[in-house]
Amino acid sequence: xxxxxxxxxxxxxxxxxxxxxxxxxxxxxxxxxxxxxxxxxxxxxxxxxxxxxxxxxxxxxxxxxxxxxxxxxxxxxxxxxxxxxxxxxxxxxxxxxxxxxxxxxxxxxxxxxxxxxxxxxxxxxxxxxxxxxxxxxxxxxxxxxxxxxxxxxxxxxxxxxxxxxxxxxxxxxxxxxxxxxxxxxxxxxxxxxxxxxxxxxxxxxxxxxxxxxxxxxxxxxxxxxxxxxxxxxxxxxxxxxxxxxxxxxxxxxxxxxxxxxxxxxxxxxxxxxxxxxxxxxxxxxxxxxxxxxxxxxxxxxxxxxxxxxxxxxxxxxxxxxxxxxxxxxxxxxxxxxxxxxxxxxxxxxxxxxxxx
Numbered sequence: 001x002x003x004x005x006x007x008x009x010x011x012x013x014x015x016x017x018x019x020x021x022x023x024x025x026x027x028x029x030x031x032x033x034x035x036x037x038x039x040x041x042x043x044x045x046x047x048x049x050x051x052x053x054x055x056x057x058x059x060x061x062x063x064x065x066x067x068x069x070x071x072x073x074x075x076x077x078x079x080x081x082x083x084x085x086x087x088x089x090x091x092x093x094x095x096x097x098x099x100x101x102x103x104x105x106x107x108x109x110x111x112x113x114x115x116x117x118x119x120x121x122x123x124x125x126x127x128x129x130x131x132x133x134x135x136x137x138x139x140x141x142x143x144x145x146x147x148x149x150x151x152x153x154x155x156x157x158x159x160x161x162x163x164x165x166x167x168x169x170x171x172x173x174x175x176x177x178x179x180x181x182x183x184x185x186x187x188x189x190x191x192x193x194x195x196x197x198x199x200x201x202x203x204x205x206x207x208x209x210x211x212x213x214x215x216x217x218x219x220x221x222x223x224x225x226x227x228x229x230x231x232x233x234x235x236x237x238x239x240x241x242x243x244x245x246x247x248x249x250x251x252x253x254x255x256x257x258x259x260x261x262x263x264x265x266x267x268x269x270x271x272x273x274x275x276x277x278x279x280x281x282x283x284x285x286x287x288x289x290x291x292x293x294x295x296x297x298x299x300x301x302x303x304x305x306x307x308x309x310x311x312x313x314x315x316x317x318x319x320x321x322x323x324x325x326x327x328x329x330x331x332x333x334x335x336x337x338x339x340x341x342x343x344x345x346x347x348x349x350x351x352x353x354x355x356x
Contacts, residue, residue: 012081016074028070035063045094055356059298083130086113091138185221237261237269244280275351279307
């Protein structure tokens with residue numbers, strides 16, 4: 001869009017009868033094109049430093065001012081040469097500024113275009129209408145998409161921060177649980193082991209009793225640690241379904257879920273959740289799906305999860321990918337199965353876990 005706004009100024013400048021003004025106008029248009037391209041680069045690249053953005057802003061302003069003296073006098077008055085440039089510049093200003101100042105600067109640029117029209121020739125009103133129209137078009141087609149892009153980047157960064165925070169909190173919980181469970185137990189075990197050692201030559205019966213208690217404390221501590229680790233590894237299948245549904249929808253894939261995951265818990269829920277993650281990864285990485293369905297059902301003998309999507313491509317029979325092969329091996333250890341099939345362009349992942 002913004003390159004199209006420079007077509008009229010280029011034609012006007014090349015039609016200038018004076019060679020000096022013609023080449024000065026060409027230089028002004030080239031300088032302004034570089035300034036606009038730099039502004040687009042800064043807007044599309046979040047990693048650009050604030051100092052670099054300020055330098056680009058000052059360069060953009062300098063190129064705009066120079067273009068008034070280099071381009072505005074060139075070409076016939078009825079081409080309204082700088083009105084097109086002023087409109088494109090006003091449309092780009094919101095990319096470089098923040099807050100209300102971006103709109104103040106854009107409006108001021110349109111006013112400058114009117115003033116340039118009054119001095120350089122042509123109707124000031126026409127200059128203003130052209131500049132305002134071009135500015136509105138550039139903002140609608142360039143600035144707003146970039147703003148939406150930055151909002152998407154901020155939303156993604158927010159989700160990643162929430163995920164990192166959740167992981168950190170879970171690690172702290174696990175560390176706290178292990179400390180609470182083992183700290184006291186190990187201190188008592190060490191004390192009683194030392195006491196048993198000292199009593200071994202003086203009172204063998206009491207030493208044996210202390211050793212037996214040490215063994216009992218160690219066994220109890222091991223049981224508690226296993227329970228803590230089990231709680232650490234436990235996964236809420238319902239939460240995982242909601243998370244996967246949101247991820248697929250963010251990727252533009254229509255996702256629907258059915259079944260009653262809330263009734264599934266323990267090791268079965270954990271195994272299904274791990275398989276669900278792998279299935280979601282395959283949909284995102286290895287298919288061009290437009291829709292995906294996830295169904296969870298269970299009875300007294302088994303729990304079944306079926307994931308289907310329309311991005312199968314070439315039928316692959318029941319061959320498993322590397323990730324699904326790992327899932328299959330893990331489920332096989334608890335008596336579960338993983339099967340894949342493809343028919344009529346629909347890929348189906350079927351996971352079965354026997355009831356505990």
